[in-house]
Amino acid sequence: MTKKLGFLLRLLVVGLVIAETVHGAYEFSRYDFPPGFVFGAGTSAYQVEGAANEDGRTPSIMDTWAHSDSGITSGANGDIACDQYHKYKVDVQLMAEMGLDAYRFSISWSRLIPNGRGSVNPKGLQYYNNLINELISHGIEPHVTLHHFDLPQALEDEYGGWISRNIVRDFAEYADVCFKIFGDRVKYWTTFNEANIFSMAGYDLGFMPPSRCSSPFGFLNCTRGDSLLEPYLAAHNILLSHASATRLYWKKYQNIQKGYIGLNLLSFYSVPFTNKTEDVIAARRVTDFFMGWFVEPLVYGDYPEVMKNNAGSRLPSFTALESQRVKGSFDFFAVNFYSANYVKDNPESLNIEPRDYFTDMAVQWKYKQGNASSFMNRFPPSFEFPLTPWGLQGVLELFKQNYGNPPIFIYENGQRMQRNTSLEDWPRIQYLQEHISVLLDTVRNGSNAKGYFTWSLLDVFELLDGYRSGYGLYYVDLDDPELRRYPKLSAKWYSRFLKGGSITPDSSIELEGNWSSLSSAQAMR
Template identity: 65%
Template sequence: MLRLLVLLTNLAVLVLSADKFSRDDFPPDFVFGASTSAYQIEGAANQDGRTPSIWDTFAQAGNMHGATGDTACDGYHKYKEDVQLMRDTGLEAYRFSISWSRLLPNGRGTINPKGLQYYNNLINELISHGIQPHVTLHHSDLPQTLEDEYGGWISRKSVKDFEAYADVCFRKFGDRVPYWTTFNEANVFVMGGYDAGNLPPQRCSSPSPYGLNCSRGNSSIEPYLAAHHILLAHASAARLYKNKYQDRQHGFIGINVLAYWFVPLTNSSDDQIAAQRANDFFFGWILDPLVFGEYPDAMKKNVGSRMPIFTTAESNWIKGSFDFLGVNHYSTSYAKDNPSSLKIKKRDFFADMAVEFSTWGLQELLKYIKRVYGNPPVYIHENGERMIRNLTLEDWPRVEYLHAYIGSLLDALRNGSNTKGYFIWSLLDLFELLDGFESGYGLYFVDLDDPDLKRQPKLSAHWYSHFLKRSKGMRLHGLTELGMNLSALSRSHFFQ
């Protein structure tokens, strides 16, 4: 009974506070959606010609609590059902990724007809339901065959192969896909995959400072090398799109980064400088070359000769090679100066940064992008709240989190931010990158014990749906109805 009373009290507070804004407060061309990625939702890992990616290899080595994405949410077979869920929820857009090794099993060359058919079917299904497709080309899943052949992103050969893969996607799907993102979390992918070793392809100096034993890698050099090639690959694909496809397909191309927002732990000048350095290392590492043509000065100073250098031609080639910036944002962090890490002889990326963190604003991040990088169009590609999987369908922390962040986003827009869209991570409880099936970010719960992997809406799905479908004139009625519906759900749960 006490828990029910707490839930209903929270409901009353949320219903009253939600009346402060509605979907209509956002511009008509602003889009709201949800996100997933191929390996995390599709399953069918060994079906219809798909070959392994580096993520398959990483998971099958037991790195994700013994779980793999071989089945995941079976989105490969259940895409029509999932698109119907999107329609029922009121989503205006859906961000998903293409599995490179499903479309091109050898990493290059012959197109897999079954993979081509699947993505055509998914895109057509979205459009038929009035949902705008936003496509990511690389979401931590480079084909394993390219990793085996030349080391993947640590080799310059990856740039040419990525451009060829992107060309296939633009040619086959670009007549219906208006938004392309080349890389998801380009910064975190290389931090985890080539420094810490806790993400695919699990390359790091061994033993790493994080207690991981990698069979190959060099944490002092490879993160910077991989990021350098990813930036060149992005610029190559973007130039191809702009020169060959954009005029007739009328789409847009960008890149995605994960952005914490770092603030000083104290008011000391050292911590203020440390917070700026942390933002340079995490965010400026990718965005500075795209806007200014060079890496941040703080990185060049601390990394020294290990930092790759752009030629003048490359700098001009990369600069301005994006129509929008995709941002994944989950939390804000405090930064404390840690100069002692620079005394380490064989330093990695995090030691080079020389910062200590403790966790804590989307609004300040968007203000920073506006001030420093010229206010480019921004899409919030991922924003969500992690919860233990199977804990409850009454995900109040997630509802409160989403309400707070969407409100903060509206404040940023009113202050001149050029943000164009917001996507919740994630549509379903997916196979998560860091812990497999131990946690869930989804609006919908996926029952792994059900042979049909039944999807069930959480309170967050009801809340988001109400927000998306509610107009200003209907706010009071809609909120009252939402309160009644969620109260009924709570009562049925506790008194059944």
């Protein structure tokens, strides 16, 4: 058995043991984590800011997508969202009262530089300066993402956005503006959010902006795009853009500003559906396609061999100079984790012509019960994610064993629930408790994880279904003209944890009748 196959099987066994035993099985607190370990929460610009047509902001591809007949968000959009553009002081006060160390948010490129390049919008500049200053004044560290699915529509219209090499120059210039203006106070930069999902869902399946795909592969009725080529091309240009921005930061700013820069991916931890060798190899192949697609160029300077073999000439090649620039262009990685996948080998798909990115993977997606599923069916009608905290351990172990154990921030982790007025979100509390517990075990086992951020601070506009689901610690009343925020029970749980309270298997019992202090202090804002 190869070393890699042995490693995968060991992780599978460990994962199954944890899955049976975790359930908040022991007492822990935030002080059990290493000194300096950061805990926070996150949102993104389009999903939380609102004010989409105010103060000089122009549309992004997110606006265009949300206002199109996509069928994903049920006609909802982020024009108003949670109105954090006007209510940022309220939200920062909630963060401070909760005890957050840090807040992860993104900058709207089209709010800061409305044409995608050229002059800076003074109102956009003022907003982000105000937000950053407000956070720092309350002792909250800003973690800033430069691109969260929201390229300015002007650049998409001009040359096709991420499928054009022109984007590399424009992204570097945008990043340069951000570093120059905000870098004296922002020490943690992420170039792209979920670069792998943006490339796949935006350019192969087409259900995310900019909704490019081609029949028969697209999730929606495709009117433009090429699912065979564009996901690989967009990812290639994202990697070149990331490397360009990172090396610019290192050269011009890092020595003075003392900050760090990385890239964010959605981490799909894939488990073989059976213990057959072909399924174990298939799980590794999915990991190479989802994670290795971006991590291996950044760590080793090239794409995984299985991607080059299966995609062939459709996968762009790095020149020697490009490989040199991309390799090593990170200070940290950031991962988002929600749940694990089960996969089964499907070699027949490699006989299909033509093939897209998903067909190249040659797997079938499975639920644990054995039902075949598509990518979109990973979000079941019950709304809630299955509890697979051992998958987070698997992802962190993968980075430790295969990629040199780089610094890692978990930038998103949270439980999806149907959005309603109930504030007693017990499944979310269980989800957070079990994932943080497993994270502690993994850090004690040598993982170089540096921080954990739950998604999300508020119930925001969600990309998969608008306002039908919510991940927030706070409920936002969309029927209230003031958009008041109300703390859920999970906000109380997280606040207790952040302030050093011990978390035990019985912590939820103590919460049941003892969360009115947070509620009375923070509701009705």
